[in-house]
Amino acid sequence: MKFKGIEKKLAGRFITRYDVRYEMENGQEKVYEMIARDPAIKTEEDLVDSPVEAVALIMHSEDGEKILLNREFRMATGRAVYNFPAGLIDPGETPEESAARELWEETGLKLVHIDDVLGTGYGAIGFSNEKSVCVIGTAAGSFQKSTSPEEEIRPGWFTKKQILEMIHTEPFSARTQAYCYAWAKDADNGGRGRK
Numbered sequence: 001m002k003f004k005g006i007e008k009k010l011a012g013r014f015i016t017r018y019d020v021r022y023e024m025e026n027g028q029e030k031v032y033e034m035i036a037r038d039p040a041i042k043t044e045e046d047l048v049d050s051p052v053e054a055v056a057l058i059m060h061s062e063d064g065e066k067i068l069l070n071r072e073f074r075m076a077t078g079r080a081v082y083n084f085p086a087g088l089i090d091p092g093e094t095p096e097e098s099a100a101r102e103l104w105e106e107t108g109l110k111l112v113h114i115d116d117v118l119g120t121g122y123g124a125i126g127f128s129n130e131k132s133v134c135v136i137g138t139a140a141g142s143f144q145k146s147t148s149p150e151e152e153i154r155p156g157w158f159t160k161k162q163i164l165e166m167i168h169t170e171p172f173s174a175r176t177q178a179y180c181y182a183w184a185k186d187a188d189n190g191g192r193g194r195k
Contacts, residue, residue: 054132059139066157073152099135107155108144160184
Protein backbone atom coordinates (compact mmCIF):
# COMPACT_ATOMS: atom_id res chain seq x y z
CA MET A 1 0.00 0.00 0.00
CA LYS A 2 1.18 3.49 -0.79
CA PHE A 3 0.20 6.31 1.55
CA LYS A 4 -1.58 9.12 -0.31
CA GLY A 5 -2.80 11.38 2.49
CA ILE A 6 -4.77 11.78 5.69
CA GLU A 7 -7.67 14.11 6.48
CA LYS A 8 -9.09 15.00 9.88
CA LYS A 9 -12.86 14.42 9.88
CA LEU A 10 -14.01 14.96 13.47
CA ALA A 11 -12.22 15.95 16.67
CA GLY A 12 -13.62 14.73 19.95
CA ARG A 13 -12.52 15.24 23.54
CA PHE A 14 -10.27 12.15 23.62
CA ILE A 15 -10.06 10.87 20.04
CA THR A 16 -10.03 12.24 16.52
CA ARG A 17 -11.46 10.53 13.46
CA TYR A 18 -9.48 10.56 10.22
CA ASP A 19 -9.79 9.27 6.66
CA VAL A 20 -6.51 7.79 5.45
CA ARG A 21 -6.05 7.37 1.69
CA TYR A 22 -3.90 4.59 0.24
CA GLU A 23 -3.17 3.38 -3.25
CA MET A 24 -3.48 -0.39 -3.39
CA GLU A 25 -1.30 -2.70 -5.51
CA ASN A 26 -3.97 -2.75 -8.22
CA GLY A 27 -3.80 1.04 -8.53
CA GLN A 28 -7.20 1.62 -6.91
CA GLU A 29 -7.60 4.09 -4.06
CA LYS A 30 -8.79 2.94 -0.65
CA VAL A 31 -10.13 5.37 1.94
CA TYR A 32 -9.84 3.93 5.44
CA GLU A 33 -11.57 5.35 8.51
CA MET A 34 -9.50 5.42 11.68
CA ILE A 35 -9.30 7.08 15.07
CA ALA A 36 -6.30 8.37 16.98
CA ARG A 37 -5.59 10.11 20.26
CA ASP A 38 -3.39 12.62 18.40
CA PRO A 39 -5.57 15.46 17.09
CA ALA A 40 -2.88 16.77 14.71
CA ILE A 41 -1.87 13.94 12.33
CA LYS A 42 -0.98 15.43 8.96
CA THR A 43 1.68 13.19 7.42
CA GLU A 44 2.60 9.53 7.07
CA GLU A 45 5.39 10.11 9.59
CA ASP A 46 2.87 11.47 12.12
CA LEU A 47 0.76 8.35 11.60
CA VAL A 48 3.62 5.85 11.85
CA ASP A 49 5.83 7.53 14.42
CA SER A 50 3.16 8.30 17.01
CA PRO A 51 4.31 7.98 20.63
CA VAL A 52 3.42 5.16 22.99
CA GLU A 53 0.24 6.41 24.67
CA ALA A 54 -0.95 3.63 26.96
CA VAL A 55 0.14 0.85 29.26
CA ALA A 56 -1.44 -2.53 30.02
CA LEU A 57 -0.57 -4.41 33.20
CA ILE A 58 -0.17 -8.18 33.33
CA MET A 59 0.11 -8.78 37.06
CA HIS A 60 0.50 -12.05 38.91
CA SER A 61 0.12 -12.81 42.60
CA GLU A 62 3.26 -13.12 44.71
CA ASP A 63 3.04 -16.93 44.62
CA GLY A 64 2.55 -16.89 40.83
CA GLU A 65 -0.66 -18.91 41.11
CA LYS A 66 -3.14 -16.17 40.19
CA ILE A 67 -3.53 -13.45 37.59
CA LEU A 68 -5.11 -10.05 38.12
CA LEU A 69 -8.11 -9.06 36.01
CA ASN A 70 -10.52 -6.18 36.13
CA ARG A 71 -14.18 -6.72 35.39
CA GLU A 72 -14.94 -3.26 34.07
CA PHE A 73 -18.01 -1.71 32.53
CA ARG A 74 -16.87 -0.59 29.07
CA MET A 75 -19.17 2.02 27.59
CA ALA A 76 -18.41 1.10 23.98
CA THR A 77 -19.63 -2.47 24.59
CA GLY A 78 -22.52 -1.60 26.91
CA ARG A 79 -21.42 -4.27 29.37
CA ALA A 80 -18.76 -5.34 31.83
CA VAL A 81 -15.75 -7.03 30.21
CA TYR A 82 -12.71 -8.76 31.70
CA ASN A 83 -9.51 -6.92 30.91
CA PHE A 84 -6.06 -6.25 32.30
CA PRO A 85 -5.69 -3.02 34.26
CA ALA A 86 -4.63 -0.37 31.76
CA GLY A 87 -4.56 3.32 31.10
CA LEU A 88 -2.99 6.28 29.42
CA ILE A 89 0.58 7.32 30.16
CA ASP A 90 0.58 10.81 31.65
CA PRO A 91 2.98 13.44 30.26
CA GLY A 92 6.45 12.95 31.72
CA GLU A 93 5.75 9.41 32.98
CA THR A 94 7.66 6.30 32.00
CA PRO A 95 5.58 3.19 31.24
CA GLU A 96 6.77 1.72 34.55
CA GLU A 97 5.62 4.79 36.50
CA SER A 98 2.31 4.76 34.66
CA ALA A 99 1.87 1.06 35.44
CA ALA A 100 2.31 1.63 39.19
CA ARG A 101 -0.08 4.60 39.16
CA GLU A 102 -2.77 2.89 37.06
CA LEU A 103 -2.56 -0.28 39.15
CA TRP A 104 -3.14 1.67 42.35
CA GLU A 105 -5.86 3.90 40.85
CA GLU A 106 -7.86 0.99 39.41
CA THR A 107 -7.35 -1.70 42.04
CA GLY A 108 -5.72 -0.30 45.20
CA LEU A 109 -2.84 -2.77 44.75
CA LYS A 110 0.86 -1.93 44.82
CA LEU A 111 3.32 -2.88 42.10
CA VAL A 112 5.82 -5.16 43.87
CA HIS A 113 8.12 -6.12 41.01
CA ILE A 114 8.41 -5.68 37.24
CA ASP A 115 9.59 -8.80 35.38
CA ASP A 116 9.45 -7.41 31.85
CA VAL A 117 8.25 -4.54 29.70
CA LEU A 118 7.18 -5.68 26.25
CA GLY A 119 7.84 -3.59 23.16
CA THR A 120 5.28 -1.51 21.35
CA GLY A 121 1.94 -3.14 20.56
CA TYR A 122 -1.26 -1.93 18.97
CA GLY A 123 -4.50 -2.38 20.88
CA ALA A 124 -7.00 -1.97 18.04
CA ILE A 125 -5.19 -2.20 14.69
CA GLY A 126 -8.46 -2.48 12.83
CA PHE A 127 -9.28 1.17 13.45
CA SER A 128 -6.61 2.94 15.51
CA ASN A 129 -2.87 3.64 15.60
CA GLU A 130 -2.79 3.81 19.41
CA LYS A 131 0.43 2.26 20.74
CA SER A 132 0.82 0.65 24.13
CA VAL A 133 3.33 -1.37 26.10
CA CYS A 134 2.66 -4.27 28.45
CA VAL A 135 4.26 -4.25 31.88
CA ILE A 136 4.49 -7.75 33.35
CA GLY A 137 5.08 -8.22 37.04
CA THR A 138 3.83 -8.91 40.53
CA ALA A 139 1.24 -7.01 42.56
CA ALA A 140 0.08 -7.28 46.16
CA GLY A 141 -2.13 -5.59 48.71
CA SER A 142 -5.84 -5.16 49.32
CA PHE A 143 -8.40 -4.25 46.70
CA GLN A 144 -9.96 -0.81 46.86
CA LYS A 145 -12.52 0.97 44.73
CA SER A 146 -11.23 2.84 41.66
CA THR A 147 -10.16 6.40 42.38
CA SER A 148 -12.15 7.58 39.33
CA PRO A 149 -15.92 8.04 39.69
CA GLU A 150 -16.17 7.43 35.92
CA GLU A 151 -14.87 3.86 36.19
CA GLU A 152 -16.89 0.87 37.38
CA ILE A 153 -14.18 -1.71 38.08
CA ARG A 154 -14.20 -4.92 40.12
CA PRO A 155 -10.63 -6.25 40.32
CA GLY A 156 -9.94 -9.86 41.25
CA TRP A 157 -7.33 -12.60 41.42
CA PHE A 158 -8.06 -15.68 39.30
CA THR A 159 -6.51 -19.14 39.22
CA LYS A 160 -5.65 -21.01 36.03
CA LYS A 161 -8.64 -23.29 36.55
CA GLN A 162 -10.99 -20.31 36.88
CA ILE A 163 -9.49 -18.65 33.80
CA LEU A 164 -9.96 -21.74 31.63
CA GLU A 165 -13.67 -21.73 32.43
CA MET A 166 -14.12 -17.98 32.16
CA ILE A 167 -12.52 -17.60 28.73
CA HIS A 168 -15.27 -19.83 27.34
CA THR A 169 -18.16 -18.19 29.16
CA GLU A 170 -17.36 -14.53 29.93
CA PRO A 171 -16.70 -11.48 27.71
CA PHE A 172 -13.00 -10.54 27.51
CA SER A 173 -10.90 -8.07 25.60
CA ALA A 174 -9.07 -10.06 22.93
CA ARG A 175 -5.51 -9.49 24.16
CA THR A 176 -6.48 -10.37 27.73
CA GLN A 177 -8.27 -13.53 26.61
CA ALA A 178 -5.29 -14.64 24.47
CA TYR A 179 -2.72 -14.09 27.20
CA CYS A 180 -4.89 -15.71 29.87
CA TYR A 181 -5.37 -18.80 27.70
CA ALA A 182 -1.62 -19.15 27.15
CA TRP A 183 -0.91 -18.60 30.86
CA ALA A 184 -3.56 -21.07 32.06
CA LYS A 185 -3.36 -23.83 29.45
CA ASP A 186 -0.86 -25.99 31.34
CA ALA A 187 -3.53 -26.46 34.03
CA ASP A 188 -5.83 -27.93 31.39
CA ASN A 189 -4.10 -31.06 30.17
CA GLY A 190 -1.50 -29.26 28.06
CA GLY A 191 -3.95 -26.84 26.47
CA ARG A 192 -5.99 -29.47 24.58
CA GLY A 193 -9.36 -28.01 25.52
CA ARG A 194 -11.68 -27.97 28.50
CA LYS A 195 -11.83 -31.03 30.73
